[in-house]
Amino acid sequence: MKIGIPRALLYSIYLPLWKTFFEELGHDVVLSSKTNQDILNSGVKNCVDDACLPVKIFHGHVMDLAGKVDMILIPRLISVHPGEFICPKFIGLPEMIKNDLPSISNLLVLDFNAHGRAEKAYDGMKKLGRELGASLSLIHSSLKKAQLRQEDYKNMLENGSSPQDLLDIRRDNYIAKEAYSNMGIYYKRGLELRETDQSKDAEANPTKGMIGLIGHPYLVYDTYINMNICRKLKVSGYEIVYPENCGLEEIDRACARYPKKLFWSYGKRLLGSGLSMMRDRRIQGLILITSFACGIDAFIDELLIRANNREFLLPLTTLTLDEHTGEAGFDTRLEAFIDMMEWRNKYDNHFSPHGSGIYSGQGIVR
Amino acid sequence: MIITFPHMGRVYIPVKALFDDLGMQVVVPPPVSKETLEIGTRISPESACLPLKINLGNYIQSMEKGADTIVLTGSCGPCRFGYYGVVEQEILQDQGYHMDVVILDAPGKDPRILLQRIRKISGNSPWSKIAGAFMQASKIVEQTDALIDIYLRKRPREQNQGETKHQQSRFEKEVLKYHGSNEILNFIKECMEEAEEIPEDPYMDPLHIGLVGEIYTLIEPYVNLDIENKLGSLGVEVHRGITVVDWVKTHLSMNRGYKKKRKAMLNKGANYLNLCVGGHAQETIASTVHYADQGMDGVIQILPFGCMPEIVAESIIPTISRDRQFPTMTLTVDEMTGEAGYMTRLEAFVDLLEQKKGKKYEQS
Numbered sequence: 001m002k003i004g005i006p007r008a009l010l011y012s013i014y015l016p017l018w019k020t021f022f023e024e025l026g027h028d029v030v031l032s033s034k035t036n037q038d039i040l041n042s043g044v045k046n047c048v049d050d051a052c053l054p055v056k057i058f059h060g061h062v063m064d065l066a067g068k069v070d071m072i073l074i075p076r077l078i079s080v081h082p083g084e085f086i087c088p089k090f091i092g093l094p095e096m097i098k099n100d101l102p103s104i105s106n107l108l109v110l111d112f113n114a115h116g117r118a119e120k121a122y123d124g125m126k127k128l129g130r131e132l133g134a135s136l137s138l139i140h141s142s143l144k145k146a147q148l149r150q151e152d153y154k155n156m157l158e159n160g161s162s163p164q165d166l167l168d169i170r171r172d173n174y175i176a177k178e179a180y181s182n183m184g185i186y187y188k189r190g191l192e193l194r195e196t197d198q199s200k201d202a203e204a205n206p207t208k209g210m211i212g213l214i215g216h217p218y219l220v221y222d223t224y225i226n227m228n229i230c231r232k233l234k235v236s237g238y239e240i241v242y243p244e245n246c247g248l249e250e251i252d253r254a255c256a257r258y259p260k261k262l263f264w265s266y267g268k269r270l271l272g273s274g275l276s277m278m279r280d281r282r283i284q285g286l287i288l289i290t291s292f293a294c295g296i297d298a299f300i301d302e303l304l305i306r307a308n309n310r311e312f313l314l315p316l317t318t319l320t321l322d323e324h325t326g327e328a329g330f331d332t333r334l335e336a337f338i339d340m341m342e343w344r345n346k347y348d349n350h351f352s353p354h355g356s357g358i359y360s361g362q363g364i365v366r
Numbered sequence: 367m368i369i370t371f372p373h374m375g376r377v378y379i380p381v382k383a384l385f386d387d388l389g390m391q392v393v394v395p396p397p398v399s400k401e402t403l404e405i406g407t408r409i410s411p412e413s414a415c416l417p418l419k420i421n422l423g424n425y426i427q428s429m430e431k432g433a434d435t436i437v438l439t440g441s442c443g444p445c446r447f448g449y450y451g452v453v454e455q456e457i458l459q460d461q462g463y464h465m466d467v468v469i470l471d472a473p474g475k476d477p478r479i480l481l482q483r484i485r486k487i488s489g490n491s492p493w494s495k496i497a498g499a500f501m502q503a504s505k506i507v508e509q510t511d512a513l514i515d516i517y518l519r520k521r522p523r524e525q526n527q528g529e530t531k532h533q534q535s536r537f538e539k540e541v542l543k544y545h546g547s548n549e550i551l552n553f554i555k556e557c558m559e560e561a562e563e564i565p566e567d568p569y570m571d572p573l574h575i576g577l578v579g580e581i582y583t584l585i586e587p588y589v590n591l592d593i594e595n596k597l598g599s600l601g602v603e604v605h606r607g608i609t610v611v612d613w614v615k616t617h618l619s620m621n622r623g624y625k626k627k628r629k630a631m632l633n634k635g636a637n638y639l640n641l642c643v644g645g646h647a648q649e650t651i652a653s654t655v656h657y658a659d660q661g662m663d664g665v666i667q668i669l670p671f672g673c674m675p676e677i678v679a680e681s682i683i684p685t686i687s688r689d690r691q692f693p694t695m696t697l698t699v700d701e702m703t704g705e706a707g708y709m710t711r712l713e714a715f716v717d718l719l720e721q722k723k724g725k726k727y728e729q730s
Contacts, residue, residue: 048681050671050698078641085444088644092678095639099685260452260469264444293672295446298413299453306456 001132002028003108004069006061008035009054009090010077012163012221013244017150018073018110021125024142025134030069032061035224039064044323046100053225053291053322054218055089055096062097062104071108076124079115084265087296122147157244163221164230208237208284208342212277214270214304215289216297217244219321226289227327229319229334233287236338241283246273254279258303267296274304278312285315285341287334292322315341367391367466369487370433372421373398375585376514376538377610380506383547387499388488393433394542395424398588402427407701409457416589416670416700417582418450422457429463437487440471444644445675472617502547504614509554511611513537516561518606521598522572525565531595533561570601573719576657578607578650579668580676583699585610590668590699591708600716605662607653608646631656638682645675654686654694663719664693666712671700693719 003022005011011018011031019029033039035057043060065072074097077090089096094109111124122143129139156166211233219226220242233240251272255262262268277283288304290297301318308316317337319330368391371381378394385392396402402423410419425436441448451469458465468483488496514534521530537557544550575597583589584606594604615624635652642648654665667683669676680696687694695715697708 048677050669050677050680085644088444088647088674089678091444091641092639092643092647092675092681096678096681099638099682102685258452259455260440260449260471263448293413295413295415295672295674298411298415298672299446299449302411302414302453303456306460309460 001071002030002069004030004032004065004072006058006065006072006074007032008058008061008222009093009218010075012167012217014075014077014150015167016153017146018075020149021129021142021146022073024145025129025132025138027132030065032064035061035222040224040323047096048100050293051089051096052293054216055093056323057218057222057225058093059097059100062101066101066104069106071106072104073108073110075110075112078111078113079265080112080121081265082114082116082118083261084263084268085115086265157242158247160245162230162240162242163217163244164223207239209239210241210283211238212241212274212283212286213289214243214274214277214286216266216270216291216294219289219291225291225321227321227325227330229287229289232331232334238284238338241277243269243273246276250276257307264296267300270297271300271303274300275307278308278314281312281314283314284345285317285337287337288316288318290318290320292320315344367435367487367489368393368433369435369437370395370425370428371437372417372424373586374417374582375587375610376510377507377585379510379541379550380503382542383506383550384499384503385487386546387502388491388496390487390489393428393431395428396431397538398424398586403588403701409461411453413672414453415446415672417447417586418453419701420586420589421450422454425454425458425465426461426463429465433465435466435468435487437468437470440469447645499547502551506547506550506554507610507614509551509558511609513554513558513561514609516558518594518598518604520561520564520566521595522601522603523566523570525567527599529564530561530598533557533564534595572601572603573664573716573723574605574662575602575716575719576605576607576653576662576665577668578653578657578665579646579679580670580673581608581613581646583668583670584608589670590697591703591705593666593668593712596709596712597716600713602716605657607657608649612649634659638686639679643675643678645673647675647679650676650679651682651686654683654692655690658686658690658692663723664695664715666715667694667696669696669698671698693722 005015005018022029039060040057041060042063043056043058046063047056047059062072062074074094075090076094077086079085085091094107097104097107108128110128112121113124114121125143125146126139129142130136134142153166157163213220213229213233215226220230223230230240246269251269254272254275255268257275262271274286274288278286286304286308288297288301290301305316305318308314315337317333319333369385370393371378373395382392382394398420402420404423405426406419406421406423410422421438425433436454438451438454440451451467455467458467468487470483471480484496488499491499517530517534524530537554541550541553544553577584577593585608587594594606597604612628615621616628632648632652634655635648638655639648639651650667654667657665665683667676667680669680683694683696686692693715695711697711699708
C-alpha cells in the first residue's frame with residue numbers, strides 16, 4: 001500500500017520514525033511535494049481563516065497527496081514528552097482535516113501521546129500497525145528499527161546538523177555524507193535530490209560568525225515558507241544555529257529561571273535554546289521567526305526578548321510570516337538586521353564624547 | 367498585603383466575598399473599560415490573546431488603587447492561560463511595577479506548594495476558616511449564576527424595555543458595597559426576588575440561541591460587547607454553554623454525580639471531537655450538538671482572536687451545522703472589534719433565524 005506523508009508541520013523532526021516504521025511493515029512511503037504556491041493557495045482556501053500559516057499549509061499538503069496515494073498519514077501529536085503538550089492545534093489536527101476537507105476520506109490517523117509515560121507514546125503506532133494488518137512480531141521489530149533511526153537522527157541534530165541537511169541528500173556536503181553513511185539504507189532510497197548550488201554559495205564566503213535562528217521546525221526548515229532564510233544567511237557569510245542543535249538537558253537548565261515549568265515541548269525548546277545561545281555568547285545575533293497569530297510564539301518570543309533586553313543585549317529581531325508576506329520586504333529587513341549587527345560589532349567600542357553612543361544603544365533591532 | 371485579581375465576568379463577587387471572609391484587604395479592579403484595554407494593549411505582546419491584555423490592564427488599574435499582590439489561577443496546558451502568570455509577572459517587572467504574583471495551580475508533584483500559597487493569601491488563617499470561606503464563595507458563585515439566568519430569561523420577555531438591563535447593572539454596581547459572604551448572599555436573594563417580579567409579555571415567544579466558545583469571552587461582558595444584553599433586546603433568550611459554576615465544579619469540586627453528568631454531556635460531541643484539545647473546545651462542540659438536539663434556533667461561537675483550542679472547534683462547527691441543518695455563526699473578538707459591525711452581524715443572524723422559524727410555522 002502507498003502511504004503518503006504530508007511534508008508539513010513536524011515531519012522534519014519525526015520523518016525517520018514514521019518512514020522507517022511503514023517501510024519495515026512493507027508499505028511504500030510517498031512524500032508530498034515541497035511546499036509551493038499551489039499548495040499554499042489550496043491550503044489557505046480550504047482552512048478556517050483563523051488558523052496559522054503552518055496549519056493552512058498542512059491542509060495544502062494533504063490535498064497535494066490526495067489521489068496519489070492509498071492512505072494519507074495525519075499525525076496527532078498530543079504530547080512528545082511526559083507532562084508536556086504541544087500546540088492544541090496539533091491535537092485537533094485530524095478533526096480539522098476531516099471537517100475542512102470532507103472529500104478526503106482515506107486518512108490514517110496516528111496518535112502519539114507521551115503525556116503519561118514516554119513508552120506509551122508508541123502505542124498509537126502499534127495500534128496503527130495492527131489496523132494495517134501486520135503481525136505483532138513484525139510490528140515490534142519495525143518499531144524497534146524505527147526508534148533506532150529516530151534516535152540516530154536526533155543525535156545528529158543535536159551535534160549541529162539541520163534537518164534540511166539530513167533529509168535532502170547533498171553529496172558534496174560533508175554533513176550529508178556523514179548522514180549518508182550513518183543512516184544506511186534509509187537515505188539510499190533517497191528523499192529528494194539536493195538543491196543545486198546551495199552549499200557552494202556558502203563555501204564561497206568565509207564565515208563571519210554564527211546567528212541563532214529561533215523558530216518552530218515547520219518554519220525554520222521549510223524553505224518556501226521562510227523565503228529560504230537559511231540560504232540567505234549563509235550567503236551573507238553566517239553559520240546558523242538551530243533550536244534542534246540544543247540538547248534537552250541544556251534546555252531544561254536554561255528554562256529553570258522561570259518560576260513555572262513551561263508545558264509546551266517546542267515552546268520550551270525555543271525558549272531554552274534561545275537562552276542558552278544568548279548565554280554562551282558564541283552567536284552574533286538572534287533571529288526569531290514566527291508565523292502570524294502563533295499562540296505559543298507570542299509568549300515565548302516575549303520572554304526571550306525581555307530576557308535579552310534585561311541581561312544579554314544581543315542584536316535581535318523578529319520576523320513574522322504569513323501567507324501575504326512579500327519576499328522583497330522580508331529581504332530588506334534581513335539585510336537591515338545584518339547591517340545593524342555588523343556596524344554594532346564594528347563601532348561598539350567607540351566612546352562617545354557626549355551623551356550615549358548611537359551604536360551602543362539597547363542592542364535591539366526591532 | 368492588599369490583594370487584587372483579574373476580572374472575568376462576575377467572578378469578582380465570590381472572590382471579593384472570599385477575601386472579605388478571610389479578613390484580607392482586597393481591591394476589586396475597576397470594571398473593564400476602554401482604558402483597561404488600552405493599558406493592556408500597550409504593554410502586552412501584540413499577538414497575545416485578548417484576556418491577557420485585559421488582565422494586565424486590570425492589575426495596573428488596581429495597583430493605582432493600592433493593591434500589591436495579584437492572585438490568579440493557573441493550569442498546565444495546553445492552552446496559553448496556564449502560562450499567563452509568568453508572562454504577566456515579566457511584563458509588570460519590566461514596566462517597573464513590583465507586585466507579588468501568586469499563582470494557584472492545580473497541585474502537581476508537591477501539593478504543599480499550593481497549600482502554602484493558599485495560606486499566604488489568606489493571612490495564615492486556620493484551615494477551618496479557609497474551608498468555610500471557600501464553601502461560602504462557591505455558594506455565591508451558584509447564586510450569582512442563578513440570578514444571571516433569571517435576567518437572561520426575563521430580558522426577551524420584559525414588558526418595559528430596558529428594565530432587566532437596569533436591574534442587572536444596579537446589581538453589579540451595588541453588590542460591591544456589601545462586605546462578607548452573608549451580606550452578599552442576602553443581597554443576591556433580594557435581587558432575585560426583584561428580578562422575578564419584572565412583568566412579562568405573555569404572548570412573547572422568543573428565539574433560543576446558545577452561546578458557546580472560549581470561557582473568558584463568553585462571560586466577560588466588555589469583551590463580548592455585552593452580547594447577552596444585545597441578543598436579549600433583539601428578543602432572543604440566551605442559553606450559556608459554559609458558566610462559572612461549571613468551571614468551579616469541574617476544577618475544584620469532588621462531586622461525582624456532577625462529573626458523571628459532565629462526561630455524558632461531553633460524549634454528545636464524541637462523533638466530532640472525542641478528546642480534550644485544551645481550553646473549552648470539547649465543551650464548545652458538545653454544547654453545540656446538545657443545543658441542536660434540544661431544538662434551539664441557533665448557536666453563536668465566540669472566541670478571542672488567535673485562541674488555539676477554539677480554532678479547532680471553529681473548523682468542526684460547520685460540519686455539525688451541515689449534518690443537522692442547524693444555523694451557527696462564529697464571532698472573533700479582539701481589541702480592534704468595532705461595535706457597529708458586530709451588531710450588524712448579530713441582527714442579520716437573528717433575522718435569518720426569525721425567518722426560518724416563521725417558515726416552520728407556516729408549514730405546520
